[in-house]
Amino acid sequence: MNKINIALLGLGNVGRGVWEILQTNKEEIRERSGYDIEVSKILVRDINKRRDIDVPKGILTTEPEEIFNDESIKIVIEVIGGVDPAKDYMIKAMQSKKHVVTANKLAIATCGSELIKTAKEEEVRFCYEASVAGGIPIIHGLNESLTANKIEQIMGIINGTTNYILTKMYLDNMSFGEALKEAQEKGYAEADPTSDVDGYDAVYKLSILTYLAFGKKISVDSIYREGIRNIEAIDIEYAKEFGYVIKLLAIVKDVNNVLELRVHPTMVPARHPLASVNDSFNAIFIKGNAVGDLMMYGRGAGDLPTGSAVVGDIISILRNDTDPIFKLEGSKSGNLKQINSMENTKSGYYIRITVKDEPGVLGKISTILGQNNVSLLSVIQKGKGQEFVTLVFVTHKTLEGNIDKSIKDINLLSSVKKIENIIRVEKMEV
Amino acid sequence: MNKINIALLGLGNVGRGVWEILQTNKEEIRERSGYDIEVSKILVRDINKRRDIDVPKGILTTEPEEIFNDESIKIVIEVIGGVDPAKDYMIKAMQSKKHVVTANKLAIATCGSELIKTAKEEEVRFCYEASVAGGIPIIHGLNESLTANKIEQIMGIINGTTNYILTKMYLDNMSFGEALKEAQEKGYAEADPTSDVDGYDAVYKLSILTYLAFGKKISVDSIYREGIRNIEAIDIEYAKEFGYVIKLLAIVKDVNNVLELRVHPTMVPARHPLASVNDSFNAIFIKGNAVGDLMMYGRGAGDLPTGSAVVGDIISILRNDTDPIFKLEGSKSGNLKQINSMENTKSGYYIRITVKDEPGVLGKISTILGQNNVSLLSVIQKGKGQEFVTLVFVTHKTLEGNIDKSIKDINLLSSVKKIENIIRVEKMEV
Numbered sequence: 001m002n003k004i005n006i007a008l009l010g011l012g013n014v015g016r017g018v019w020e021i022l023q024t025n026k027e028e029i030r031e032r033s034g035y036d037i038e039v040s041k042i043l044v045r046d047i048n049k050r051r052d053i054d055v056p057k058g059i060l061t062t063e064p065e066e067i068f069n070d071e072s073i074k075i076v077i078e079v080i081g082g083v084d085p086a087k088d089y090m091i092k093a094m095q096s097k098k099h100v101v102t103a104n105k106l107a108i109a110t111c112g113s114e115l116i117k118t119a120k121e122e123e124v125r126f127c128y129e130a131s132v133a134g135g136i137p138i139i140h141g142l143n144e145s146l147t148a149n150k151i152e153q154i155m156g157i158i159n160g161t162t163n164y165i166l167t168k169m170y171l172d173n174m175s176f177g178e179a180l181k182e183a184q185e186k187g188y189a190e191a192d193p194t195s196d197v198d199g200y201d202a203v204y205k206l207s208i209l210t211y212l213a214f215g216k217k218i219s220v221d222s223i224y225r226e227g228i229r230n231i232e233a234i235d236i237e238y239a240k241e242f243g244y245v246i247k248l249l250a251i252v253k254d255v256n257n258v259l260e261l262r263v264h265p266t267m268v269p270a271r272h273p274l275a276s277v278n279d280s281f282n283a284i285f286i287k288g289n290a291v292g293d294l295m296m297y298g299r300g301a302g303d304l305p306t307g308s309a310v311v312g313d314i315i316s317i318l319r320n321d322t323d324p325i326f327k328l329e330g331s332k333s334g335n336l337k338q339i340n341s342m343e344n345t346k347s348g349y350y351i352r353i354t355v356k357d358e359p360g361v362l363g364k365i366s367t368i369l370g371q372n373n374v375s376l377l378s379v380i381q382k383g384k385g386q387e388f389v390t391l392v393f394v395t396h397k398t399l400e401g402n403i404d405k406s407i408k409d410i411n412l413l414s415s416v417k418k419i420e421n422i423i424r425v426e427k428m429e430v
Numbered sequence: 431m432n433k434i435n436i437a438l439l440g441l442g443n444v445g446r447g448v449w450e451i452l453q454t455n456k457e458e459i460r461e462r463s464g465y466d467i468e469v470s471k472i473l474v475r476d477i478n479k480r481r482d483i484d485v486p487k488g489i490l491t492t493e494p495e496e497i498f499n500d501e502s503i504k505i506v507i508e509v510i511g512g513v514d515p516a517k518d519y520m521i522k523a524m525q526s527k528k529h530v531v532t533a534n535k536l537a538i539a540t541c542g543s544e545l546i547k548t549a550k551e552e553e554v555r556f557c558y559e560a561s562v563a564g565g566i567p568i569i570h571g572l573n574e575s576l577t578a579n580k581i582e583q584i585m586g587i588i589n590g591t592t593n594y595i596l597t598k599m600y601l602d603n604m605s606f607g608e609a610l611k612e613a614q615e616k617g618y619a620e621a622d623p624t625s626d627v628d629g630y631d632a633v634y635k636l637s638i639l640t641y642l643a644f645g646k647k648i649s650v651d652s653i654y655r656e657g658i659r660n661i662e663a664i665d666i667e668y669a670k671e672f673g674y675v676i677k678l679l680a681i682v683k684d685v686n687n688v689l690e691l692r693v694h695p696t697m698v699p700a701r702h703p704l705a706s707v708n709d710s711f712n713a714i715f716i717k718g719n720a721v722g723d724l725m726m727y728g729r730g731a732g733d734l735p736t737g738s739a740v741v742g743d744i745i746s747i748l749r750n751d752t753d754p755i756f757k758l759e760g761s762k763s764g765n766l767k768q769i770n771s772m773e774n775t776k777s778g779y780y781i782r783i784t785v786k787d788e789p790g791v792l793g794k795i796s797t798i799l800g801q802n803n804v805s806l807l808s809v810i811q812k813g814k815g816q817e818f819v820t821l822v823f824v825t826h827k828t829l830e831g832n833i834d835k836s837i838k839d840i841n842l843l844s845s846v847k848k849i850e851n852i853i854r855v856e857k858m859e860v
Contacts, residue, residue, distance in 0.1 A: 276702065308718065
């Protein structure tokens with residue numbers, strides 16, 4: 001049996017998951033890779049920190065050079081996260097002719113092409129299945145299984161924190177604040193939940209998926225981003241009534257060779273598979289021009305699921321599965337794919353408005369929508385004989401620009417108190 | 431740009447899908463494979479048959495030897511189906527040092543190991559992603575992405591015909607007969623629907639999945655098989671009432687190193703992702719000890735989805751992605767995994783019984799269940815003041831043997847007219 005030494009950079013959540021899988025599934029991994037894998041060094045910040053896993057102290061080190069200079073180490077697993085110093089470590093590892101496996105979404109999203117370029121130059125493997133959607137094999141899927149397809153669009157629930165919160169709001173009728181608090185208590189949300197709740201995490205992951213599926217490198221700043229802070233319990237209730245579920249979707253669509261990219265709350269039909277993705281699960285829904293609809297669902301984070309992807313990449317490297325690197329280098333960017341501006345995107349829209357309970361309000365608003373080419377699918381008015389009443393409109397698919405113009409005009413009506421919320425609706429036609 | 435010649439055996443549904451994808455996505459395929467792929471020969475039975483695709487007549491042939499003896503042909507795509515003559519053709523192709531890609535579920539299920547053995551001996555590639563679940567990349571998933579896992583169980587909706595029928599019964603309240611008729615009219619079911627409706631198709635696919643996930647070759651005859659013919663509209667209604675959906679599930683579970691394999695209708699919680707898999711879509715739900723729950727959903731059949739998998743395999747071969755053949759040769763069969771008998775499997779059970787509307791019937795039946803260690807979850811009796819009434823029981827998870835014994839005793843009660851139906855219930859605990 002061949003033996004091979006690998007090193008871990010970092011021993012946090014994912015690092016521990018990788019360690020555990022290498023121990024627990026040693027037999028399977030040996031059979032499938034053809035190698036006895038030994039973790040010979042682990043880079044940590046504090047050798048004496050108390051850890052709840054059984055790692056021999058002798059392999060811990062605080063010196064990255066010990067790893068880069070050790071010729072017996074063939075693969076380096078980067079599970080520190082973030083850009084500094086992880087990116088430099090990965091480059092140094094590759095310059096030392098070591099293959100690299102990473103789970104680092106931030107580094108891939110911001111410096112992915114530099115890392116891939118280094119791998120090509122140094123003729124080593126660079127794998128990052130674990131950087132998007134945890135254990136879900138989406139990168140293998142796009143790079144190796146769906147290669148016969150033109151990808152038309154990808155819609156993903158790719159942030160577990162926000163999905164957990166929205167699930168609690170939907171299934172348990174919690175308010176946003178209550179659901180966030182529970183998520184924090186259970187470890188699904190950080191003390192500062194901004195990155196998740198405001199959609200930054202989803203934007204990073206979407207940029208990686210876009211690069212893989214369309215070959216185009218997108219600056220994360222050019223992606224429209226709207227988190228879930230403005231979703232109220234009442235919106236969840238109305239969605240239920242219309243037969244929809246609210247999810248935070250990351251969307252990339254190829255519309256006549258122009259890419260639309262956006263992250264925002266979206267109403268999804270309750271019968272659609274994406275609607276059944278609950279708690280901290282993730283799902284990525286792809287439309288390819290040959291395969292049609294394809295969805296991958298699973299745990300998007302966590303020590304073991306992410307570790308599953310990391311170790312899967314290690315096995316891939318050991319088996320010499322070809323790395324289709326040449327594909328990832330923007331192989332399709334020849335067809336210049338401009339990013340669509342939001343006003344040119346099309347959606348259905350849910351619009352909740354508080355108005356004075358006066359004659360003709362509904363008519364005025366409907367008229368404005370009609371004048372702006374917005375056609376109505378549903379309307380709900382539940383009058384309670386009070387000064388103000390809530391009007392809820394759901395429109396047919398229309399240009400966001402038409403909605404923007406309608407909203408401007410609606411806001412000028414004296415009977416309109418406030419446009420409380422606007423949520424995009426995806427009818428998910430097959 | 432490198433050029434390569436390939437040949438198709440067959441030009442039916444899938445063959446046409448492969449042809450179409452090779453034309454439509456020519457650019458993408460060229461970029462991703464590094465080759466200009468030309469179909470230089472196609473084996474058909476009737477050269478002059480009218481076809482609705484644009485295939486040059488010059489490449490059609492009725493002589494398989496023209497393909498096997500043509501040294502310029504490097505890959506042979508078998509899309510005839512069935513065992514004879516497809517299996518022999520594939521072996522001849524491999525003996526002629528050609529790689530083989532197939533969509534042939536029957537051949538893989540019954541002669542898979544012989545075909546794989548031939549590939550190893552001849553040192554050529556043998557790929558069959560398209561043979562299970564159409565375009566869903568389950569074989570790549572199991573062989574390449576989930577390699578760090580011990581697979582614990584797989585549950586699949588892997589027959590589109592029965593899923594279409596059950597969806598119509600559920601969403602449109604049709605009877606089995608009505609739904610079957612509509613399926614036949616729309617081309618989702620054959621004139622003789624036996625293979626699909628009675629579960630044979632699902633059994634073949636399950637045996638392939640089992641071989642891949644557990645390394646154990648299972649005779650299709652040893653798989654418990656129960657189709658959907660006995661599902662009545664009333665069962666669908668009761669399922670709805672309990673919050674369940676009825677699906678035909680193919681199940682393989684590793685229970686303490688013993689494999690359970692079965693295909694049968696199953697009640698699935700309406701909120702579970704498997705429950706949202708509708709119409710002719712397929713889904714495969716995997717539990718791995720690292721990745722946790724993972725589901726792949728998509729089109730399990732059809733010219734383009736199946737073609738997507740075939741062409742994906744062609745690209746794989748051209749890119750030299752290593753074929754983990756060594757894994758598939760029952761690499762784990764060292765741990766002798768006996769097949770569990772059905773009486774040792776555990777499930778919840780839905781039991782619908784017609785009884786005389788007499789005092790004490792419910793009590794007697796409940797007592798019998800209790801005596802056989804079957805604990806009740808729910809009971810519904812909707813009395814209508816008639817001679818007979820329907821009792822519906824849903825049990826907690828119990829051994830099938832306990833249910834068998836209970837049914838024997840219940841049948842002896844004079845007040846029991848008929849045990850109308852028994853359907854297994856999977857609560858899908860995470």
